[in-house]
Amino acid sequence: MNKKKLLALIPAYNEEKSIKVVIENIKDIVDGILVVDDGSSDNTTEYAKECGVEVITFEENKGKGVAIREGYKYFINSEYDICFIFDADGQYRKEDILPVCEPIINDEADIVVGSRFIGKYSDGANINYKTRILCNNISTTVTRIMSGVPTTDSQSGLVAVSKYAAKQLDLKADRWGIHQEIIIRAGKKGLRYKEVPIIFEKRMHGVSRLKVLKYPFIAFPVMLKAWIRK
Template identity: 40%
Template sequence: MNNEILVGKSTQRTAQKQNPCVQGTSPQNVTVILPAFNEEVSIGSVVLLTRYYADSVIVVDDGSSDRTAEIARKAGAEVIVHEVNKGKGAALKTGFAAADDLGADIIVTMDSDGQHNPAEIPKLIEPIIKGEADMVNGSRYLNGLDKNTPAYRRVGQTILDEVTNLNSGLHITDSQSGFRAFSASTKDIFRFKAQGMAIESEMLADAGKSGLRIAEVEIGVRYDVDCSTEHPIKHGFGVLLMILKDIEFNKPLYYLTVPGAALGIGGIIMGALFLREFVIGKNLYFGPTILMVLFIIVGSFMALTGILLHSISAILRDSRIN
């Protein structure tokens, strides 16, 4: 693995042992992972605040060209550096492995730009401590979408939530939240393959497939510190495309059989209408007739392919269980 540990553990652990807030929160080891890319402006304050609510703070500097790693180290974080930018999924994978090495019982993920409030960590991890959940999702929209959010963002968020829930089999109100808590026992179920912010939806799909108990708690978010360089519409389409690809492999009945059946049925209805017109003496037009045939052929192919892939997936799942 092409990473470099930049800071030792003794200084931070000594500081945390003297921190009554962390001890009062839970007897378990709470480790926070902060994926970071060019976050020198915010990373120092985020680490300092987070250390008050955690036993360890891991910053994964994902190929930054600024002083993110240096400032995080001086603030007392465990710092791991990716020499090149690998994406948030790879950064989280590195962070989860490091948290396991530190003996974490609970792993918390947060954004490093200051959007999330570290003071909400105790609330986030509470369902895990009580044994009520394996994973907790911090939700900005537990009580509905904020009406002050621009309309295109509300529409985009709703679409991503619905498609993510379809793929994962869950009912999550904020599928794109980066503020989450995990029991350390869940660390091996995640693929960490998605690029960019699509990792949030991928982790929910993995959690749903593995049958994790998932809870949601309401969190606040500061949007005045949002420094994302990617346009929200471009980001939304990228995440949606990833989810649809995931559905194609994990739920082919939804992705192929359902739309294929709709096309095939549409073609059959068109054929029935054309046949009725032909019987009463009207002419059949070449264009619509070819379209009808295409609908039936393509729809039937998609439906049968989806059924075949679903059967193969079921056989593979059974073989893994046995």
């Protein structure tokens, strides 16, 4: 059996303090890395290019959804077999990449989510832990109902898809809600879904830009449209 080629898709926005470390940390276990710089005002693009990886740069901030959709377009037209989303803030571990990709490598799944809830959070990984967990639980419950798949972590930033899955998803989200949309569309399209436990680390620098109380009002319409769409 031919070795499956792995592409890391790293959406990034003003992550100059961590992007080099994240790239260098995973270089030895992937076949390619694509950074999609979502209109950063810092040196994210320059630092990523210094690492010798592929970079797509937006002139202005368009949102994580657009960044991931652009990354999937690149993946679909590439030589790679599996694409996994890997956030640029350093909270996901390189040790979890291969376990997340393995069910696709073994033809047991089309999409695999690294779940923090069947895994664990490291100390200090989430400063608003209780509020975020509550919001994630609500989001995950709604996503589970809409998708019909047994998701436990609908907002995980470590998600692997096969090329077949990437072609089927038909994603529309521009900003927040993209991760729930991926899962809902996977269920609607009858894709084989799996989860594996992962460990979630503390951010290398800065704080999360996700606004917990605003998130549901932006994400839910995205989720509803993904559910209604054929």
